[in-house]
Amino acid sequence: MKKILIIDACMRKEDSRTALLCKKAVETLKELHPDWTFERVALADLPLRYLDKDSLTERDALLAEKRYDHPRFDLAHQFQEADGMIVAAPFWDLSFPAALKVYIENVSVDGLTFYCDEQGLHGKCRAAWMLHLSTRGGLWDEETRQDEHYLRALCGFFGVGAYHVVAAEGIDIVGLDHEKILKDALSETEKVCRTLA
Numbered sequence: 779m780k781k782i783l784i785i786d787a788c789m790r791k792e793d794s795r796t797a798l799l800c801k802k803a804v805e806t807l808k809e810l811h812p813d814w815t816f817e818r819v820a821l822a823d824l825p826l827r828y829l830d831k832d833s834l835t836e837r838d839a840l841l842a843e844k845r846y847d848h849p850r851f852d853l854a855h856q857f858q859e860a861d862g863m864i865v866a867a868p869f870w871d872l873s874f875p876a877a878l879k880v881y882i883e884n885v886s887v888d889g890l891t892f893y894c895d896e897q898g899l900h901g902k903c904r905a906a907w908m909l910h911l912s913t914r915g916g917l918w919d920e921e922t923r924q925d926e927h928y929l930r931a932l933c934g935f936f937g938v939g940a941y942h943v944v945a946a947e948g949i950d951i952v953g954l955d956h957e958k959i960l961k962d963a964l965s966e967t968e969k970v971c972r973t974l975a
């Protein structure tokens with residue numbers, strides 16, 4: 779039985795088109811793997827705090843005492859223990875919503891999701907894959923898609939086995955067929971999900 783973590787950064791909630799890709803992914807995976815379990819963190823509803831001087835000081839003190847059971851590390855434990863991850867995040871400002879960056883700050887915990895030794899930094903996460911789902915208003919070349927670069931690099935950092943991305947692009951461009959763009963992305967999502975184990 780595998781545990782899949784859905785990191786939902788669809789800030790427009792029920793109006794989100796990215797959420798439709800996520801729904802398709804979950805439906806497909808549930809159908810293919812009835813024994814898998816799914817947990818969702820809805821970032822739009824979480825009272826997440828970005829790191830500042832006080833919270834960094836508190837975190838350093840807790841880590842120095844190896845107090846990994848402190849509630850502020852609950853999200854990091856959940857992240858570390860997932861066997862697969864779906865990140866649903868609309869393309870905002872050439873990247874993704876700030877709530878997702880704040881979530882990453884919260885799960886990036888030395889000793890839990892990564893560790894360092896004389897050889898450098900090593901991932902500690904169990905996940906075999908991350909599936910990144912997005913919709914983009916415009917059309918952007920590979921170099922400009924900062925969300926993809928960053929999440930792919932994070933997979934390396936946390937030790938997540940593989941990075942996959944499906945994005946519906948140009949979904950706000952007047953004159954393009956938005957329904958077809960979304961339909962194609964939904965098919966692609968289903969196709970990629972069939973490869974995940």
Ligand SMILES: Cc1cc2nc3c(=O)[nH]c(=O)nc-3n(C[C@H](O)[C@H](O)[C@H](O)COP(=O)(O)O)c2cc1C
Binds near residue numbers: 790872873
């Ligand atoms: C705050 C904000 C920032 C955005 N920034 C970009 C951007 O940099 N490039 C782009 O192509 N579209 C941008 N868009 C458009 C979204 O990528 C597009 O509407 C997307 O489909 C929204 O996803 P959703 O329907 O899941 O909320 C932005 C939209 C919002 C609300």
